[in-house]
Amino acid sequence: MNPIEHIAQQFAAQNYKLTSQREAIVQVLLDNEKDHLSVEEVYMIVKLSYPHLGLATVYRTLELLTELHIVEKMNFGDGVARYDLRGDEQAHMHHHLICNVCGKLEEIKDDWLVDLESRLEREYGFTVTDHRLDFKGSYNTCKSTGCKKEKDCKAVS
Template structure:
């Protein structure tokens, strides 16, 4: 993972530079936390609390602005898990689709489903409805293994 996160930071620097932004220490700290917590689907507030440990002087407004900027640039994507919070995850260049998520209605744990199981279904929908699908998002609600004991 170590090597991969360097290429992500480098890619990010290039994207920011192309759009006329700098990777400031605050932005870098925010991106580092997002990369370190890949798969954890952090809210902006959770992100802020983690970044504050690295940069005590950072303000919540800066974190909000950076999250919006990163989302606008397609570096992170917003996940709405129907709990009233916007959560974010890194956009993986190698994946053409989002992951699917399992959401525990008891403890709120979010589990990512690896692999895209919907390709066949997508192809059928595209053919049957002559509808060109660009992306999809799938959420399953239920109980995780801990809560169903």
């Protein structure tokens, strides 16, 4: 099943329709999955296909996608809400490395907190249903070369 069909099923399970406008917004997120787009960035991209689509519709759709746990609304310390698709292949949201020097954002797909979750359940009777962890710091190459922007940085793969 392709991702759009799967998301359409998630909408239907909650009695929502995946309209063509909503589908276009989801497709922008799928096409730019590694970019962690803001509302305004999604709007500018989707407006190319749907010129009459309003910014408010993009906001409402992204909030609905967040409510339905299809995307995760995130803030990486720059004051901008960004949206990240949640993958069904993982029980929890993935983690991020955020470089304070160049701004590079790298995803960590491995779930390193499984042992901690087990310990929390065992010692506190607390069952973790989700978690997200962001590591802020700097790459050695950024410190040594003094790069300031991700596009100019040698840490960028």
